[in-house]
Amino acid sequence: MQVFTDLAEVPDDFGPSVVTIGNFDGVHRGHQAVLGRLVRLARADSRAAVAVTFDPHPALVHRPESAPELITGLADRLELLARTGLDAVLVVRYSLEFAEQSPEEFVTRYLTGALGARSVVVGHDVRFGRANAGTLATMVDLGGRHGFEVVAVDDVGECAPQDDGAGDRWSSSAARALIAEGDVAQAADVLGRxxxxxxxxxxxxxxxxxxxxxxxxxxxxxxxxxxxxxxxxxxxxxxxxxxxxxxxxxxxxxxxxxxxxxxxxxxxxxxxxxxxxxxxxxxxxxxxxxxxxxxxxxxxxxxxxxxxxxxxxxxxxxxxxxxxx
Incomplete structure (x- = not known):
């Protein structure tokens, strides 16, 4: 898996690609399911499977006093992302300056401009661009204007049902709570490792x-x-x-x-x-x-x-x- 830590490192002829964006803290089973789908889409069309992620976590920049403790550091995040079959990861240095880009500036500079995105895989609750103004509808509109399709994925799934039949979402917050309690066996069920x-x-x-x-x-x-x-x-x-x-x-x-x-x-x-x-x-x-x-x-x-x-x-x-x- 190639790792780019700056746009200048991305080859000029990179792409076409299938791209997703996210923090991927913990690279839990929900992340793995979404990334697995992205890789299958990319392979079907002979395109590169790419994830765009951020370092540091945006919460550490916008609200450091209340930011969650991260499950994995960047080195482990990249190692775990590589296991999903991705061809490349672009690590974006997150800053207040970066956060001031409009949704269209982010898409045209990073997704289509650098990575040659022909498909973008996002969740229904995606937010991007200045003040999180970009939504799924924004991404679909930008896709129509800049030549890429948008694949919207459902929520990332459920953990194994509990005795009362209730489940818990495969999520970074669920894993984080279990780790904080020392319940590493249940955390492994969420993380898949x-x-x-x-x-x-x-x-x-x-x-x-x-x-x-x-x-x-x-x-x-x-x-x-x-x-x-x-x-x-x-x-x-x-x-x-x-x-x-x-x-x-x-x-x-x-x-x-x-x-x-x-x-x-x-x-x-x-x-x-x-x-x-x-x-x-x-x-x-x-x-x-x-x-x-x-x-x-x-x-x-x-x-x-x-x-x-x-x-x-x-x-x-x-x-x-x-x-x-």
């Missing part, structure tokens, strides 16, 4: 190593950190995967701890992962991805080291059962 965070392994207090459970502490975390607690999950090493995709240490089972280490009167919230049964790994300075599979327990304060080690040993047993059984 385990929730992930990304960061660089940094030096911590070395307490885990002293206790027999050396952990990889993450710094510069990208992605929404779930509620405090202990989780079963996977530690992925994208750099190693690029160099040696078949290496057995590319994906490793882990017990992941999120919290302030209350047993040691900690105040700084940390994310750290113990790779099961491994004390030989040197991950310092390496970027890793943690995928949360199952919440094992909340964070609690223990009355001494022995009680903590006993609990950590049980955490490892439960994580192993959740991941490898």
């Amino acid at each position: 385990p929730h992930r965070v990304r960061g660089v392994v940094v030096h911590g207090d070395a307490r885990g190593r002293e206790l027999g459970f050396p952990t990889a502490n993450l710094g510069g975390i990208d992605g929404m950190v779930p509620a405090d607690g202990v989780y079963a999950g996977w530690l992925r090493r994208p750099g190693l995967a690029d160099r040696e995709p078949d290496h057995p240490d590319v994906v490793l089972p882990a017990a992941i701890s999120i919290g302030t280490n209350p047993t040691f009167d900690g105040v700084e919230r940390r994310v750290e992962a113990y790779v099961l049964d491994r004390t030989d790994l040197d991950l310092y300075g390496e970027e890793v991805v943690l995928e949360m599979v199952q919440h094992l327990r909340p964070t609690v304060r223990f009355d001494g080291i022995d009680a903590l080690v006993t609990q950590m040993t049980d955490d490892v047993v439960r994580a192993r059962a959740a991941l490898l059984s």
Whole structure:
């Protein structure tokens, strides 16, 4: 998948294409359904399948004090978008200046001018251009004047019904609420994959190593950190995967701890992962991805080291059962 971060990077002869626009935070199952349809439309007409997305999220520019926490950072968003079969993504640097474009200026500069759009796939509630003045009707009118068809898609679907028969929309807000509660298993149902965070392994207090459970502490975390607690999950090493995709240490089972280490009167919230049964790994300075599979327990304060080690040993047993059984 090609990634363009500026209009100048788009080849002059790019297109014809089928284009959609959106933030795609989390690239959840609803996004995947819409993007899958776009890719099928593009393949049927031998056109490029393209998504236009924004960085930073528009809410962070217009209302930073109340903007939602993002599920995925840009690196993971692009990786997940690539999995849908897209040929290209244009990442638009969102700013107040960009937001002042009229709906027609946005369409003619980005969609038809740069990307050669012949079809534009949007939701019925699409809004674009200055003050969100552009609507589906606006897009259809612009399509008639600038030579592209508009494909309007229905809402992105429903999650699996609950016991009472009710469903919840596949949406970023639904996934975000579940992650905030630590319900990563249900969040995975919305996302279509385990929730992930990304960061660089940094030096911590070395307490885990002293206790027999050396952990990889993450710094510069990208992605929404779930509620405090202990989780079963996977530690992925994208750099190693690029160099040696078949290496057995590319994906490793882990017990992941999120919290302030209350047993040691900690105040700084940390994310750290113990790779099961491994004390030989040197991950310092390496970027890793943690995928949360199952919440094992909340964070609690223990009355001494022995009680903590006993609990950590049980955490490892439960994580192993959740991941490898």
